[in-house]
Amino acid sequence: MRGRLEDPAEITYRLDFENAPLDHGSIEELFARACAEWSAVAPVGFRPAAEGDGAGVTVSFERATHGRCRPFGIDTAVAHTGPIGAQTYIHIDHGRAWKRDGLREGQFIPLYQTFLHELGHVLGLGHSPDPAALMSTNPQTERVERSDRDGVRTLYGGGRPGPNDYRVRPDDPEGAVLYGLRVEGTTEGGFFDTDGDGTDELLLWRMDAPGFGQLVAFFFDRRGRPLRTTGPRFGFVDGTAEISFAVTDEKERFLILTYPNGHRIGYVFDGQGAPSSFTGELPAPNRTSHRRLEGDLDGDDRDESVLH
Ligand SMILES: [Zn+2]
Ligand SMILES: [Zn+2]
Structure with a gap:
C-alpha cells in the first residue's frame, strides 16, 4: 500500500486527449469502465471533473521526457501514477503501441488494463507479490483480482470479513480489517515501533515456501486505520x-533472530522503519510483544489488539 485517500467516495478525473493514441470516445469508455470495476468491489467512486474545476486525477499521454517525471523508456514502465493525494496524475507513455483491451501481445499494450492498474495506484495500492494480481508488476489479467480486492478493502472497507483476515480492535465496529492476509499456519505477527515515531506498526511474517522469510509492516494513522505498508x-x-525485538538506550531499534543453538543475527531499523543487516554486537531482546498481537497503533499509550 502506498497510502490512503481521505475521501475516496467521489474522486474526480479529467482526460487530456493531446497525443491520444485512440479515438477520444474509446479512451473515455475504457477509463470509465476501469473506474467502475474498482467501484464494484469497494466503496470508492469516480466521476469526470466539472468544467473549470480542478481534477483529483489528471490522465495524460506524455512523451519520453516530460515534466519532472522519470522519463519513459528508461525502464519497462508504460505508465506511472503520481503521489497519492487529493490531486494526482496518471501519465501514459504515448510512444508505445496501444490497443484497446485484452492482454499484452508483443509490443501491443492494452490501454484498459493499464488504466485499471494505474487506478489501483491512485487508490493507494502498491505492487503485489501475487503473480495473479492486477497490481503485479507484469499483470496477466484485465480484472481486479482477489488480492487486489483484499488490498483496496483493507484501505477503505467493503466486503465481508473472512477467516483469513486480521481484525484490528475486534470489539470496535469501526476497527480496520486487514483482508486475506492470514495464510493458515504460516503467518505470524507482532507489534513494534519500527520507525521510532511513538506508534507501533503491525509486522506480519510468513514462513511458507512461496512467502518464505517475507516481512510486511503495516503503518496506521492516529485513528488506527491502515495507512501504508512497507x-x-x-x-x-x-x-x-525465535523472533524478538530490542530498543537500546540510544533508541536504536532491532529485529533479532535467535536460533536454537544460541546463534543470533539481527537487523537495525532506520527512521523510515526499513531494516538492514547489522554486524555489530546485538543488544539483548527487550521487547516481548512478538506473537502477542497487541500494540499501540495510534500513540495513545493504550494497546489495541488484533484478532485472527
Ligand atoms: Zn510522468
Ligand atoms: Zn504499477
Whole structure:
C-alpha cells in the first residue's frame, strides 16, 4: 500500500486527449469502465471533473521526457501514477503501441488494463507479490483480482470479513480489517515501533515456501486505520529462529533472530522503519510483544489488539 485517500467516495478525473493514441470516445469508455470495476468491489467512486474545476486525477499521454517525471523508456514502465493525494496524475507513455483491451501481445499494450492498474495506484495500492494480481508488476489479467480486492478493502472497507483476515480492535465496529492476509499456519505477527515515531506498526511474517522469510509492516494513522505498508521484504525472518525485538538506550531499534543453538543475527531499523543487516554486537531482546498481537497503533499509550 502506498497510502490512503481521505475521501475516496467521489474522486474526480479529467482526460487530456493531446497525443491520444485512440479515438477520444474509446479512451473515455475504457477509463470509465476501469473506474467502475474498482467501484464494484469497494466503496470508492469516480466521476469526470466539472468544467473549470480542478481534477483529483489528471490522465495524460506524455512523451519520453516530460515534466519532472522519470522519463519513459528508461525502464519497462508504460505508465506511472503520481503521489497519492487529493490531486494526482496518471501519465501514459504515448510512444508505445496501444490497443484497446485484452492482454499484452508483443509490443501491443492494452490501454484498459493499464488504466485499471494505474487506478489501483491512485487508490493507494502498491505492487503485489501475487503473480495473479492486477497490481503485479507484469499483470496477466484485465480484472481486479482477489488480492487486489483484499488490498483496496483493507484501505477503505467493503466486503465481508473472512477467516483469513486480521481484525484490528475486534470489539470496535469501526476497527480496520486487514483482508486475506492470514495464510493458515504460516503467518505470524507482532507489534513494534519500527520507525521510532511513538506508534507501533503491525509486522506480519510468513514462513511458507512461496512467502518464505517475507516481512510486511503495516503503518496506521492516529485513528488506527491502515495507512501504508512497507515490504514485502524477503529473507528477514526464519521459521527456525525465535523472533524478538530490542530498543537500546540510544533508541536504536532491532529485529533479532535467535536460533536454537544460541546463534543470533539481527537487523537495525532506520527512521523510515526499513531494516538492514547489522554486524555489530546485538543488544539483548527487550521487547516481548512478538506473537502477542497487541500494540499501540495510534500513540495513545493504550494497546489495541488484533484478532485472527
Ligand atoms: Zn510522468
Ligand atoms: Zn504499477
